Amino acid sequence: MRFFIIxxxxHALVMTVLMGVGITGVLAAGMVGARPILIAAAAGFVLALPVTWIVTRQILAKTAKG
Structure with missing residues (x-):
């Protein structure tokens, strides 16, 4: 249960950062349509899943040792 809450x-933090980076990159590239922005946001959401899993495992491994 603790793992799921963490x-x-x-994920809320990582997703927000990756979606923001993706949308900022799309807008900086001059693609101001709704479709590129939504694709960048969706890509940020999907990429946040494995990043979240890895970061959470590392945090819990370090706190279990201490």
């Missing part, structure tokens, strides 16, 4: 919290 995953939700970290």
């Amino acid at each position: 995953i939700l919290a970290i």
Whole structure:
């Protein structure tokens, strides 16, 4: 249960950052349509899943040792 709660919290943070980076990159490239922005946001959401899993496992591994 603790793992799931930590995953939700970290995913919210990681997802926001990756979606923001993707949308900023799309807008900086001059693609101002709704479709590129939505694709960048969706890509940020999907890429956040494995990043969240890896980060959560590393955090829990380090806190279990200490």
